[in-house]
Amino acid sequence: MPEPAGLRARIPRRLRPRAALILGSNAGRLVLAGLGELVRVQIFDRAMTLAAQAFTSIFPLLISLAALLEPAWRERLASLLRLRGPSEDLLQDALSGSPSNAFGLAGMLIVILSATGLSRALVRAYRVVWTVEHKPAGAAATGRQIGTVLALVVFSLGARLLGWVASLLPAPHVFGVLVSLLADVTLAILLPWLLLGAGAPRGPLLTGGLAFGLMMIGVRAAGAVWLPRALQSSTDRYGTIGLAFTYIGWLYVLSFCLLLSAVIGGMLAGGPAARR
Structure with missing residues (x-):
């Protein structure tokens, strides 16, 4: 620079x-x-890498999970994820003609292991952002990578469930924002902690998590307005491929915010930029 x-x-x-x-x-x-x-x-390149990896990791896991469920539970899963219109149609198309007995636990395990590419990309990103010398390796590192992927799936489902619970409270909008803030901060802290273990610097970890949560308040509000319209418009014009590209674009925004919050955490809490 x-x-x-x-x-x-x-x-x-x-x-x-x-x-x-x-x-x-x-x-x-x-x-x-x-x-x-x-x-x-290289935040733009790394955000694109994370977005592509997330698309090819999280979505197959959600689809494979739905494939193991009975039709009634598939509808509940789609409702929990708030899939509407083209998104719900895409899930049904992916599951049509694929009975659940053709996709057993072995298939689920293969999908989980394949999804660890996202975890490895996150490890590389966090090590560069916070200049972490220690590189996790061995069976423990693989277990952490699998745990990270599963944590992302649980977060995708749990965040929706918490949002539904918040909607039942007296002030749903206020509690919804607070619940989302808590969930986002927890996720941004949990991911690098799972991946780097003791190598994750505590100060940047906590500061970055708080920055991500605050950032996502505005991003979620904008996404609630933009994403449904963009999904419908892209599907009407380009079909399934348009739907996929719209999701990748949204994942890029989320990945960029995650990396940006890590950079902010490093700058404010003793990262490489703060030591200059």
Whole structure:
């Protein structure tokens, strides 16, 4: 990342005095450090990798789980996930012609093991963001990776269930936001702790988790408005492939927020940028 002096040399001469004041302030230095961290961790590329891995990991697990259930329970699962319209049709198409006895526990195990690619991508991302030298290996690391994938599936189901419980309380909107905040903070702390174990730095871990939870308040509100319309529009225009790309786009937003919160946690709680 260029130093402030190098940046000033590239700024038009008439704007340099004002730029010098901005870049020389505490806020300016913080912004420069933050931009430098985003470049260092390659946040855009890593977010896309995580989004693609999540799409090919979480969705097959949910579909395989539904395949093991009776039709009545499949409908309850779709209702719990709030699948409507094209999303519910996609689930039914994936399960049509595939009786549950053709997909047993062995098939479920294969899907789980294949889904650990997402866990490995998360390990690489967190190690780069927080400059963690220790690389988990061995059977324990594999167990942590599988546990992470299962935790994501449980979170996908549990978050919806908690949202339903919050809707029954006296102030559903307030409790809904609080429940979602708690769930998001817990997830953002749990993921790196599961993957890195003792190698996860406590300060960035907790600060990043809180940053992710606060960030997701706005993201969830925007997604509640945008995502259903985008899913319907993309399905009407491009069919199933449009639906898939819309989900990947949404997963990219979530992955970007997860990595950005980890960067913020590192900057505010002793990460590499904070030590500069």
